[in-house]
Amino acid sequence: MSELPFACVIGAGSSGIAAAKALHDRGVPFDGFELSDRVGGNWVFENTNGVSSAYRSLHINTSRERMEYAEFPMPRDYPDFPHHTHIAKYFDDYVDHFGLRERITFGTGVEHADRRSDGVWEVKLTTGEERRYDALLVANGHHWDPRWPDPPFPGEFNGAQMHSHHYIDNSPLRDRSVLVVGIGNSAMDIAVESSLVARRTFISSRRGAYVLPKYLFGRPLDQMLVSPLTPLIPWPVRRTLLMAMYRIGVGRVEDYGLPKPDHRIGEAHPTISADFVNRLAHGELAWKPNIEELQGDRIRFEDGTVEEVDVIVWCTGYKITFPFFDPELIAAPDNDLPLYKRVFKPGIDNLFFIALLQPLGATMPLAEAQGKWIAAYLRGEYHLPPLGEMEDVTRLEREKMLRRYVASKRHTMQVDFDDYLHDLRRELRAGATRARARGFRLPVPARAAQPADSPARA
Secondary structure, three states: OOOOOOEEEEOOOHHHHHHHHHHHHOOOOEEEEEOOOOOOHHHOOOOOOOOOOOOOOOEOOOOHHHHOEOOEOOOOOOOOOOEHHHHHHHHHHHHHHOOOHHHEEEOOOEEEEEEOOOOOEEEEEOOOOEEEEOEEEEOOOOOOOEOOOOOOOOEEEOOEEEEHHHOOOOHHHOOOEEEEEOOOHHHHHHHHHHHHHOOEEEEEOOOOOOEEOOEEOOEEHHHOOOOOOHHHOOHHHHHHHHHHHHHHHOOOHHHHOOOOOOOOOOOOOOEEOOOHHHHHHOOOOEEEOOEEEEEEOEEEEOOOOEEEOOEEEEOOOEOOOOOOOOOOOOOOHHHOOOOEOOOEEOOEEEEEEOOOOEEOOOOHHHHHHHHHHHHHHHOOOOOOOOHHHHHHHHHHHHHHHHHHOOOOOOOOOEEOHHHHHHHHHHHHHHHHHHHHHOOOOOOOOOOOOOOOOOHHHO
């Protein structure tokens, strides 16, 4: 290959900067665009892009060593579970250490992206400028577009309502009667913070959950049962070991005031909290079943109980959306977008998604590995399998995931952290063999014409 494709990276959050580094390291020319004035995306509290979900007290719920990029460890003086300010600084240090900042255009987003019949991407920026690219890397995140209950619960509510996306701190909840709806990580964090200042705090959910502690037996939980051999151990065996440790270290969630889960550990995205079950046990929180009806200043629940409520915080997740694509080209109805190994859209060979997955762990190391995979592909060192095989693998993996997890819009792109990395390494080797059989040459989309002063030409 005498020339490399010219790429566009949408977003400079934790996944976008990892992809940018991979392209930069391998000499693949690219432009990066970030609507904010800094990198870090969702981890920048009160981000100027207006779409960050970070709240004032936010800490990571996966440990430092499981979240850090393999090629840029977090400082050893960081705590095991750093505050969002630590993480935002870490991302700033990352782009400066690897010389990426000058490759990113800040204060500029992608307004529209369309693929021509010859494969070239026509990209319109929020500045009004239009550019053309041979490849498009999408790293716009999936925790920024709030999903409200759909359909809405019957009745009307006269009090204040907010989505967890807009939660900043617990000051508006002081001396109020608060209902938190949901039982994911944000719901538990907000319920705990509410219980410290509110008159009463309830948490409502359709089902129970296993509340995983951050530490077990003196170690971060997500570092246990982890070794290079982990992907070789069948999931049922790992689940049995995890269940045994949970019963010993935590016990039964029913004893804390939650209903018995209708699934086994590992069949729903993990909910992690060091404080939630303690607040339940102390009577500072109370669980309620799903809402049956909104009744002005009261809420009726499915068990027939009625509570006066001043504030509802909806922790009902996010929609996966791509505002820069026409829905006919790319969309994720019900948060479902099947992808080959969660990166490639079968049939569109120059479009890539970064960290559009939900791991049992952090996304950063996975985005790092995905970026290397894409760079190898764009350099011609990796070749995809035939389209039919990609579609079959994508379908089988999706069916396997849907069989394992509780049916929910929350569980449409789940992966196991260590298994996924292992699978990517194996696929990269297989694709390298396919590429060698083709003489390290790949069919490349028609090269996009660029302005003479384009940064990529410098």
